[in-house]
Amino acid sequence: MLKNFWYGCEFSSAVTSQPKQIVMLNQKFVLYRDSQGQVVALKDQCSHRGAALSLGWVEDGCIRCPYHGWKFQADGKCIDIPANAPETPIPKKARIETYPVQEKYGYVWLFYGDLPEEERPPIPPFPEFEDPTFNQIFLELKYQTHYTRCIENTLDSAHLAIVHAKSFGAGFRQDPRVPDYQVQEENWGISAKIKYANFTKPQNIFKLFFSPSYTELNTKTTFYLPNITKVEVDFVRGKMINYAIHLPVDENTTITKRIQFRNVLKQQWADSLFVKSLYKSLNEDRIVSESQYPAVIPDSLSAEVHCPSDALPLAYRKLRQKYLAMGWGLKSNNCQSNNFNSHLEQHSSTLVVK
DSSP: OOOOOEEEEGGGGGGGSOOEEEETTTEEEEEOTTTTTTTTEESSSOOOOOOOOGGGEEEEEEEEEEEEOEETTTTSSSEETSSOOSSSSSOTTOOBHHOOOOOOOOTEEEEEESSSSGGOOOOOOOOGGTTSSSSSEEEEEESSSSSHHHHHHHOOOOHHHHTTTTGGGGGTTTTTOOOOEEEEEETTTEEEEEEEEOOOSSSGGGGGGGOOSSSEEEEEEETTTTEEEEEEEEEOEHHHHHHHHEEETTTEEEEEEEEEEEEOOOOOOGHHHHHHHHHHHHHHHHHHHHOOOOOOOOSSTTSOOGGGGHHHHHHHHHHHHHHHTOOOOOOOOOTTTTOOTTTTOOOOOOOEEE
């Protein structure tokens, strides 16, 4: 797990004036909207007796602790202790850790780290979000494994004909070879383009877009630090783009929050068909990913065997190692109550349709 990045921790539509707990990076946060509709992010632990603020309520843009009613402003400062007489000074330590937030591309992004604002890596671009020619569907899925395995699964091309043999991967049945490709550097990431010349008719909803004869399939897979993947598929009759934010909950749990864009079958009735198809594919990936051991990808590049089709996942491992070596890795044994941005680091089924 890495610090000093923006984490898309929740869909914007899921954050309201009702406090919501978010668990990521082995820690607990609380999100809510103030009276102006702006998202506030705090450590989900009252500084008085450690109660979860997410069980409290929002009042005048502030959050009240559910245990003793302490009232905290959006900047984390306590401004009211009901048990005290009005003239009693409020202790200076009566405050909560706060975190920078942004809303962009349908997500709430929380910055976790200790970099000053001008030095923070940017949120990567999602240009399709504002493109009216694309429809959008949102969904999320929980995996019982480390987020690094989920990222590599998305970056891996060789598994498509095997794991997804009964869905879109059926199109690779007659030719499961992965063509040679080159890994390219991106801003805060990496990518690879692969052209499949012998893609045949797949199963499920994707069979509507392909003829029984061979079709050329152009793909581009991108990884953005710290945990975002983008898979673009151009299948002549249209395009599909899948973004996934692989949210590291803890060492053994990941929640992927996804947006799929498409410029084919844009009618609303088709949304449920695409959700069902994507959910089926993700569950095929989930079963395999959860079986991998160890759950986290090894620190040593030589700990597992590699082949040419692993070029992109291997490049991801090297990129991750670069930032771990810079001291941007989070301690795996971080206590959930330790939400402070200054911490040192080390190596190391809900569907929503819109």
